[in-house]
Amino acid sequence: MKFIIQRDQLIASIQDVMKAISSRTVVPILTGMKIEVKQHGITLTGSDSDISIESYIPAEEDGNVNVEQIEEGSIVLQAKYFPDIVRKLPEKTVEIEADENLKVTIRSGKAEFNLNGQDAEEYPQLPKLQTDDSFELPTDLLKSLIKQTVFAVSTMETRPILTGVHIKLEEGNLTFTATDSHRLASREVPVSDSNTAFPSVVVPGKSLNELNKILDDTEEPVEISVTNNQILFRAKNLNFLSRLLDGNYPETSRLIPEQSKTVLYAKTKELLNTIDRASLLAKEERNNVVRLNTQGDNVINITGNSPEVGTVSEEIVVQSMEGEELKISFSSKYMIDALKAIEYEEVKVEFTGAMRPFIIRPANEDPILQLILPVRTF
Amino acid sequence: MKFIIQRDQLIASIQDVMKAISSRTVVPILTGMKIEVKQHGITLTGSDSDISIESYIPAEEDGNVNVEQIEEGSIVLQAKYFPDIVRKLPEKTVEIEADENLKVTIRSGKAEFNLNGQDAEEYPQLPKLQTDDSFELPTDLLKSLIKQTVFAVSTMETRPILTGVHIKLEEGNLTFTATDSHRLASREVPVSDSNTAFPSVVVPGKSLNELNKILDDTEEPVEISVTNNQILFRAKNLNFLSRLLDGNYPETSRLIPEQSKTVLYAKTKELLNTIDRASLLAKEERNNVVRLNTQGDNVINITGNSPEVGTVSEEIVVQSMEGEELKISFSSKYMIDALKAIEYEEVKVEFTGAMRPFIIRPANEDPILQLILPVRTF
Known part of the structure; x- marks a missing residue:
């Protein structure tokens, strides 16, 4: 040689x-x-x-x-x-x-x-995947799908299936979903030119994180093929093969509330920065809990509290607000992760009361969905 | 307030x-x-x-x-x-x-x-230092003095005095010296406009490392004052006060050989990179030991050896070489540190036999001196 x-x-x-x-x-x-x-x-x-x-x-x-x-x-x-x-x-x-x-x-x-x-x-032989049953996605879109969902996988090995991202291709729609049972992140994109369908595969979050590091941010296609226990991502001069997780991924669609009682539209960056500041004094509590209170006149108030250290409070004027008044507490970390995944300037947040999961989406209705379970503090 | x-x-x-x-x-x-x-x-x-x-x-x-x-x-x-x-x-x-x-x-x-x-x-009151007995140094020169010596302080608490840099101001000459007893780094600079003298203070290496991070790379003066147990560095809008180490710093001048048996001049960067490569396969041994053999015709050979992994060997043509033939082994880490501290394109290395300390200086005789004790392997 x-x-x-x-x-x-x-x-x-x-x-x-x-x-x-x-x-x-x-x-x-x-x-x-x-x-x-x-x-x-x-x-x-x-x-x-x-x-x-x-x-x-x-x-x-x-x-x-x-x-x-x-x-x-x-x-x-x-x-x-x-x-x-x-x-x-x-x-x-x-x-x-x-x-x-x-x-x-x-x-x-x-x-x-x-x-x-x-x-x-x-050296072990890598399995040769049949690639008849494959579809293509632009690399940058695949990277977005990963980035917008993979952070929500569980890091606990108690339910191994939740450490993966659930990938589904049905009727020309590709969906990525991840949840650690306290929050959920999902995104759907249409896949053109594909007659392929696979009902449900679960790819370890770790695999997708590594894949995301390797892929360049180009529009070049990535070819994706799935077998029973492996998934292959084939980019130019690169094969990335990951095992799949065994087991059935839980049905997540029923978690998503169909109605909402309070809806607000806000500037993503402004809301993100305010929550980030409030989280500075939420460190002592479990999960960095912050509170959101609606105040009328399109004003919301975000607060954080660390008993020994002090408190923080900030009002922001949102773009619009409709529905019931609301006091709700949630993990600032989950909210920051969700808002970072939105990737659009304006965000829509839909609440169904203080104890029900709430939904964060881009205001333009792009099918990115972030869901967070609130924390009981009131 | x-x-x-x-x-x-x-x-x-x-x-x-x-x-x-x-x-x-x-x-x-x-x-x-x-x-x-x-x-x-x-x-x-x-x-x-x-x-x-x-x-x-x-x-x-x-x-x-x-x-x-x-x-x-x-x-x-x-x-x-x-x-x-x-x-x-x-x-x-x-x-x-x-x-x-x-x-x-x-x-x-x-x-x-x-x-x-x-x-x-x-909050504890900081001691107010009398600054009658002070001298000034350009900030960038002080940073160089620190950078060229502080890496050689000991990290072992067995001889606490060696964890500091020895600073001496005598007859208008300022000297920084550090040694961990396996190697020594020192530099001398003239200090103008100063009638001050202090025989010997030892400043903790950690203090100088932190000071170096804070100081900007400017020619603005830093005022330095010393008392029995404190040293104060006063820059624009900044006071940096450190305790001094107790005890007598060892006499280091007798460590430095006065004669040499083999002298070579080399390009600093070339020698550094060659030693760095040889060190890659010297990791398994204590102190990353590499060997240097003179070969005649201004050629030296640098080798590294990790029994399980493999060997590396590289010849370099030096600028000039005089004196006895030589086979010597030393810590590649010490040599790399020393060569990085030289800051000049060409370097002079003076050996006095395989078992005696050797000296690395800039070829232009600027009073930076790096001394390394060899390792007995032959």
């Missing part, structure tokens, strides 16, 4: 693949990174069993030569050392060579590293 | 003063920040007993009004909350008011915080 490659390109691929590699794994060879060399290009693979990432560097692309002097073969290198070594090499190109005794030589300029490799035959 | 102040200016002062405040202190009131309001300006004070920082905001400066509606008084506010509150306020100005019951109100726009203050009378 041998090749000469552009260092910067190798670094970019290594960084992506490293997202899947953990130093704490029960399968020792998974602490390593697999390098597979073919005449058409180089594939790097990292995996922690839950997530597997393959990054491909084509030997030639758009008329540019990325990889030269290719001799086919494969090897596994310790991921603890390999990335730092490549990053600190002196020249712009790197030569990597492995002999039949699994001895690897990395050369750049006058620097030469000799590393003990491991046999790539011992 | 009352005043209205520019928020950004208050934030800058708070950030400086916070460097002295620790949440773990035996004197509870020192978890707070003292605010002292006089007609001429506002003084913020923070202290952890070892370090005390006073930041002054003049009511007027260069014809600009910084503070308005001043009513004199003072208060202590919990430093855990106050900085975040000010940082997140909605408007560019802040009104702060304290009543006789130590209730503090912070107003900005429609946000109002009510905090429980503490009596400023209970």
Whole structure:
């Protein structure tokens, strides 16, 4: 095995693949990174069993030569050392060579590293997903869907299914939903050109967080395919494979109130900043609880209280307010997360009384829905 | 007590003063920040007993009004909350008011915080240093002196005096020296216009690190005064007071070899990067030991070795080399620290055999001196 490659390109691929590699794994060879060399290009693979990432560097692309002097073969290198070594090499190109005794030589300029490799035959085979049953989404839209929902997954292992995001594709509509049973985040988008449907898969929140870090903010399509227990995201030169969570995701639609008693429209940023300030003196209480009181004349009052430290109170004039008067308490953290996910200038908040879940949506009715359960303090 | 102040200016002062405040202190009131309001300006004070920082905001400066509606008084506010509150306020100005019951109100726009203050009378008085016996140094030069020496202080409390930097002013020469007994860093600069002299003070490394963070990189002078057990650094609108370490600093001059057997000149950056690469495979050994072998024809070879992982070897052509052949092993970390402190393009390294300390200096003979004890491996 041998090749000469552009260092910067190798670094970019290594960084992506490293997202899947953990130093704490029960399968020792998974602490390593697999390098597979073919005449058409180089594939790097990292995996922690839950997530597997393959990054491909084509030997030639758009008329540019990325990889030269290719001799086919494969090897596994310790991921603890390999990335730092490549990053600190002196020249712009790197030569990597492995002999039949699994001895690897990395050369750049006058620097030469000799590393003990491991046999790539011992590296687990990644499952090959059938991609007949797949659909496409622009990368930036996929990133938005993840960002607007994944923060709401549960971090408690008591109900493992809630640590994932529920993904559903039905009648051309794709829905992402996450809930930790105190709040819920969901968004629906139409998917064009797809005859595919899958009723319900649950992808670990951790997988989607890592995927979001790797994907560039482009309009290039990502191809998504699902089997019984795996989901594959295929972007340009990148395969991201995650296991799915077992079990039935709870029916969440009944949580969402159909009627509302108090509705207000506000500037998202203004409401967010006010809640953020109130949360500064809500730290002592469980869940950083703040209170919202309606005051009439489109004025609402947000307060926070930390008995030992002090209180904070702020009035804001909202765009409009209709319905019953209201005093309600809720987690400032949940509200801040929800408002950050809205991504539109104006927000609509619908309450159904102090003890019922309330809903935050963009004022323009884009189907982003954030739901928060209030806290009993009055 | 009352005043209205520019928020950004208050934030800058708070950030400086916070460097002295620790949440773990035996004197509870020192978890707070003292605010002292006089007609001429506002003084913020923070202290952890070892370090005390006073930041002054003049009511007027260069014809600009910084503070308005001043009513004199003072208060202590919990430093855990106050900085975040000010940082997140909605408007560019802040009104702060304290009543006789130590209730503090912070107003900005429609946000109002009510905090429980503490009596400023209970805040410890900072010692007033006589500044007759003082000298001045440009701020950027003081920062260089700190940066080039402080990293070499000991982190072990077994010999507390070595956790400080030894500062000496004699015959118009100011010397900073630090050593952890495995390496030594020192620099000497002439001090103009000073008839002051002090034989030997030892300032905690931690104090100098914090001071370095606060000082801006300007040529403005810093006034330095010393008493028996305190040192005061006085910059524009800033007083930084540190306790001194008790005890006698060891005589370090006899550590420095007067003769050398092998002398080489190299490009600082090139030598640094080569050692850095060799250190990647020296992690497993104690102190990240790398080896340097002279090869003749101005070539030196740097190697690192981690038995389980692999080896690294790199040759560099130095500018010139004279004297005996040499094989020497040393801590790559110490060498990297020393080379980073040199701040000049070319470096002179003087060896006196494989088991004697060696010296790194700028090639231009600027009196920066870095000394490293080798490690016995051959």
